[in-house]
Amino acid sequence: MNGFLNTLVDIFREPSVIIGLIALLGLVLQRKSASDTLKGTIKAFVGFLVLAAGAGVVSGALTPFGDMFQHAFNVQGVVPNNEAIVGTVLTDFGTQAALIFFFGMVVNVLLARFTRLKYIYMSGHVALYLAAMTAVILMANGFESWEAVLWGSLAQGIVTTVSPALVQPFMRKVTKQENVALGHTGNVGIATSGWVAKLTKGDATKSTEDLKIPSGLGFLRDTTVVIALSMGVIYLLVTLIAGPGYVESELSGGQWFVIWAIMQAGMFAAGVTIILAGVRVVLAEIIPAFKGISQKLVPNAKPALDVPIVFTFAPNAVLIGFLASFAAGLIGMGVLAAVGGTIIIPGIVAHFMTGGASGVIGNAVGGRRGAVLGSIANGLLITFLPLLILPRLGDVGLANSTFSDADFGVAGFLVGNAANWGHVAVIVLVLGSLVGVLVGSALVDRREKRNNQSEDAGNDAAPEQETQPVS
Numbered sequence: 001m002n003g004f005l006n007t008l009v010d011i012f013r014e015p016s017v018i019i020g021l022i023a024l025l026g027l028v029l030q031r032k033s034a035s036d037t038l039k040g041t042i043k044a045f046v047g048f049l050v051l052a053a054g055a056g057v058v059s060g061a062l063t064p065f066g067d068m069f070q071h072a073f074n075v076q077g078v079v080p081n082n083e084a085i086v087g088t089v090l091t092d093f094g095t096q097a098a099l100i101f102f103f104g105m106v107v108n109v110l111l112a113r114f115t116r117l118k119y120i121y122m123s124g125h126v127a128l129y130l131a132a133m134t135a136v137i138l139m140a141n142g143f144e145s146w147e148a149v150l151w152g153s154l155a156q157g158i159v160t161t162v163s164p165a166l167v168q169p170f171m172r173k174v175t176k177q178e179n180v181a182l183g184h185t186g187n188v189g190i191a192t193s194g195w196v197a198k199l200t201k202g203d204a205t206k207s208t209e210d211l212k213i214p215s216g217l218g219f220l221r222d223t224t225v226v227i228a229l230s231m232g233v234i235y236l237l238v239t240l241i242a243g244p245g246y247v248e249s250e251l252s253g254g255q256w257f258v259i260w261a262i263m264q265a266g267m268f269a270a271g272v273t274i275i276l277a278g279v280r281v282v283l284a285e286i287i288p289a290f291k292g293i294s295q296k297l298v299p300n301a302k303p304a305l306d307v308p309i310v311f312t313f314a315p316n317a318v319l320i321g322f323l324a325s326f327a328a329g330l331i332g333m334g335v336l337a338a339v340g341g342t343i344i345i346p347g348i349v350a351h352f353m354t355g356g357a358s359g360v361i362g363n364a365v366g367g368r369r370g371a372v373l374g375s376i377a378n379g380l381l382i383t384f385l386p387l388l389i390l391p392r393l394g395d396v397g398l399a400n401s402t403f404s405d406a407d408f409g410v411a412g413f414l415v416g417n418a419a420n421w422g423h424v425a426v427i428v429l430v431l432g433s434l435v436g437v438l439v440g441s442a443l444v445d446r447r448e449k450r451n452n453q454s455e456d457a458g459n460d461a462a463p464e465q466e467t468q469p470v471s
Contacts, residue, residue, distance in 0.1 A: 006098075016045055016048040016049045016052060017045070017124075018122050018124045019044050019045060019047075019048040019122065019282065020041050020042075020044055020045030020048075022044075022120075022122065022289065022293065022303065023040050023041045023044035023045070023285055023289040024037065024040075024041040024289075025289075025292065025293060026288075026289035026292035026293045027040050027041065027289050027292060028292065029292030029293060029296040029297070030289075030292040040285050040288070040289050041289075043281060043284075043285045044281075044282060044285040044289065046281070047278050047280075047281030047282040047284075047285060048278065048282050049278075050274060050277055050278030050281060051274075051275055051278025051281075051282060051306075051308055052278070053274055053278070054270075054271045054272065054273070054274030054275035054276075054277070054278055054308070055271065055275060055308065055353075056271070057267055057268075057270055057271030057274060058268055058271035058272060058275065058349075058352065059271075059349050060267065060271075061264045061265075061267040061268040061271060062268065062348040062349050062352065063348075063349075064251045064264065065235065065238065065264065065348055066345075066347070066348045067250070067251065068238055068239065068242045068246075068247065068251060069238055069242075069345075069346075069348075070345060071242050071243075071246055071250075072238050072241040072242035072243075073241070078342060078343065078344055078345065078386065078390070078402055080344060080345075080347040080350055080382065080386050080402050080403065080404030082126070082129045082185075082350075082403055082404055082405070082408075085132075085402055085403060086128070086129050086132045089132040089133070089135065089136045092136075093132070093135040093136050093139050095145070096135040096138075096139060096145055096148050096149055096152070097128070097131045097132040097134075097135040097136075098131075099149040099153070100131040100134055100135055100148070100149055100152040100153050100156050101127060101128050101131035101156070102153075103149065103153035103156075103157075104127065104130075104131060104152070104153045104154075104155075104156025104157045104160060105121070105127070105157070105160075106153075106157070107153055107154055107156065107157020107158070107161075108120065108121050108156075108157045108160045108161050109297075109298065110157070111157060111158070111161040111437065112161060112298045112301055113297070113298045114438075115161075115437060115438060115441035116441045116444055116445065117161045117162065117164075117165050117437065117441065118298060118299075118300045118301045118302055119160075119161060119164035119165060119168075119181050119183070119301075119302050119304045120293070120298065120301050120302070120303055120304060121160035121161070121163075121164065121183045121304045122183055122303050122304055122305055122306075123183040123184055123185075123304065123305065123306045126183075126184055126185040126306075126405070127156070127160060129185065129403065129408075130156060130159065130160070130185055130407070130408065130411070131152070131156055133389070133393075133403050133408055133411070133412055134148075134152040134155055134156055134411075134415060135148055135152060136393055137389075137392050137393065137412060137415055137416045137419055138151065138152055138415070138419060138426070140392070140393060141392070141416075141419035141420060142419075142423075143419070143423065143426075147423070151426055151427060151430050154430045154431075154434060155411070155415060155429075155430050155433075158430070158433050158434060158437060159407065159411050160183070160304075161437070162437065163183070163184075163185075163187040163188070163304075163407055164181040164182055164183050164187065164302075164304040165181075166187055166188065166191040167181070167182045167187050167190055167191045167194070167361070168181055168182075168302075169194070170190075170191065170193075170194035170361045170364060170365055171310075171361075173204075173361075173364040173365060174310055174313050174314070174360055174361060174364040175310075175313065178302065179302060180302060180303060180305060180309065181302045181303065181304040181305070182304060182305065182307065182309065182310065182357070183303075183304025183305055183306065184306055184307045184353070184354070184357070184405070184407075185403075185405040185406075185407040185408055186307065186350070186353065186354030186357065186378070186382070186405040186406055186407065187406070187407055188381070188406035188407050188409075188410050189354050189358060189377070189378035189381045189382055189405065189406035190307075190354060190357045190358050190361055190378065190406075191361075192358075192374070192377050192378060192381060192406070193321075193357075193358035193359075193361045193362045193370075193374030193375060193377055193378050194361045194362065194364075194365050194370075194374060196362070196370070196373050196374045196376075196377040197361070197362040197363075197365035197366030197369070197370025197371070197373065197374040198365050198366060198370075200366060200369060200370065200373050201366070202362075202365070202366025202367045202368070202369035202370035202373070203366070203367045203369070204363075204364065204365060204366060204367050204370070205367065206367035206368050206369075207314070207317075207363055207367055207368070208314055208316040208317040208320055208359070208363045208367070208368050208371050209314050209315075209316050209317070209363075211316065211368075224269050224272070224273050227268065227269040227272055227315075227319055228265055228266055228268075228269035230319060230323075231264075231265040231268045231269065232261070232262055232265035232266075234265075235261040235262070235264050235265045236258070236261045236262075236265075239257050239258075239260075239261045244257040247260060247261075248260075272311070272315075272318070275308045275311060276308075276311055276312050276315070278308070280312060282305070282309070307353050307354065307356070307357040308353075310357050310360045310361070311356060311357075311360065313360055313364075314359070314360045314363050314364070314371075317356075317359035317360045317362070317363040317371045318356035318357075318359055318360060319356070319359075320359050320363075320368075320371050320372060320375070321355045321356045321357070321358045321359015321360065321362065321363075321371055321374075321375035321378075322351060322352045322355040322356045322359065322375075323355075324355065324359065324371070324372045324373075324375035324376050324379065325351045325354065325355025325356075325358060325359075325375040325376065325378050325379035325382075326346055326348070326351040326352075326355060326379065327376070327379065328375070328376040328377075328378070328379025328380045328383065329344075329346030329347075329351055329379045329380075329382070329383050330346060331379075331380075332344065332346075332379070332380055332383030332384060333345060333346060333383065336383075341387070342387060342390065344383050344384070344386055344387065346379075346383070347382070347404045349404075350382055350404035350405060351379060351382070354378055354382060354405060354406070355375050355378055355379060358371075358374050358375040358377075358378040359371045359372075359374070359375045361374060362374025362375060378406070381406045381409070382404060382405060382406055382409070384409075385406055385408070385409025385410065385413070386402045386403065386404065386408070386409055388409055388412065388413040388416075389402065389403065389408065389409060389412035389413060389416055390402055391416075392412060392413075392415075392416025392417070392419065392420065393416075414429060415429065
């Protein structure tokens with residue numbers, strides 16, 4: 001049994017494999033030729049690997065920056081890092097997490113099939129992290145394994161179905177279409193960016209991508225150049241504060257600190273460029289292939305893909321969003337230090353991924369003001385929300401790391417507090433949420449049918465009015 005579970009986890013924790021399988025299934029359902037099916041499947045698979053490779057390069061450049069930042073400003077506290085805490089969780093609760101992960105995907109597909117929320121969550125790695133958090137919360141609060149799997153799977157399926165729906169109204173403004181959604185555990189923060197941009201009434205016509213640059217600075221119109229220069233300045237400043245001795249002895253392996261900082265900034269820019277190339281390949285292959293699934297299995301289904309999928313639409317907003325979100329994280333850290341609470345140290349990767357996406361969403365809704373203010377809202381959320389789930393993680397919560405993204409904070413807070421009240425509270429929360437999704441979907445369907453009937457009746461009456469004699 002454990003071998004089978006391990007195989008499932010190995011398959012479905014890899015987003016590239018999921019993308020490839022989805023492309024294969026969609027092309028087969030469309031009865032494409034063997035040649036087209038093979039080509040589309042491999043290109044979708046490899047395209048996502050390109051995207052993942054770029055994300056890995058970015059993460060590799062940001063990790064030593066986080067260490068350097070802690071040393072430079074002498075800050076100790078909890079670092080939100082999904083990979084770090086998931087490794088700890090899976091050691092103790094791997095079986096429960098794997099089952100929640102698998103059956104949660106089944107619930108997601110069923111809800112997409114039978115409700116209006118037609119989102120298939122395809123970011124397998126963050127879905128696994130969400131399952132791990134759910135498993136540890138339920139098991140740490142006295143649930144038996146079968147109970148944790150049952151209620152955890154339902155909760156997982158609901159979250160992965162509803163989460164893309166929160167961002168979709170804003171995704172339409174970004175992509176100008178309906179055939180792709182955002183699937184990430186930062187969706188609550190990213191959607192908040194859109195709401196803040198809307199409330200602050202930014203001008204969407206004043207886009208970050210239309211920033212006027214003097215002719216002498218025309219090279220700044222190139223996204224890669226802008227990112228490399230901006231990050232170069234940031235790396236050099238923090239390197240100088242941390243001290244050349246620390247950098248050369250602990251981080252650079254003896255390499256001159258200036259060259260090391262420049263290389264890290266260049267690697268960051270290279271990673272972003274690779275991500276953008278991978279996104280283009282994935283979108284070009286997965287959207288047409290997904291039509292087969294939409295037509296045959298889940299009518300009108302939309303693939304919910306990872307956050308880099310939006311980066312190509314507003315590259316300047318990605319950088320602005322990252323910097324604004326990170327600045328908000330620093331402010332939040334200062335507030336926590338001032339009040340004597342647990343200090344949440346800004347997680348660089350989380351602020352780049354969700355802050356960058358928040359910048360794109362905020363820009364689409366409210367232009368430059370929306371990009372900045374929306375990303376600040378995201379940065380504050382992913383600074384304070386992790387505090388809500390720390391007490392519910394049992395012994396795992398004693399580690400110096402926690403889950404980073406906003407969806408973890410919201411879902412973990414709800415499930416964790418319900419679990420603290422007792423088993424019945426968790427059951428009521430999960431079943432109540434499920435009923436809410438089903439009933440809400442049914443009510444919207446009924447309202448649309450009523451509106452369509454009214455429009456049809458109006459259209460039928462119009463010709464009769466036209467035939468009336470004019471007095």
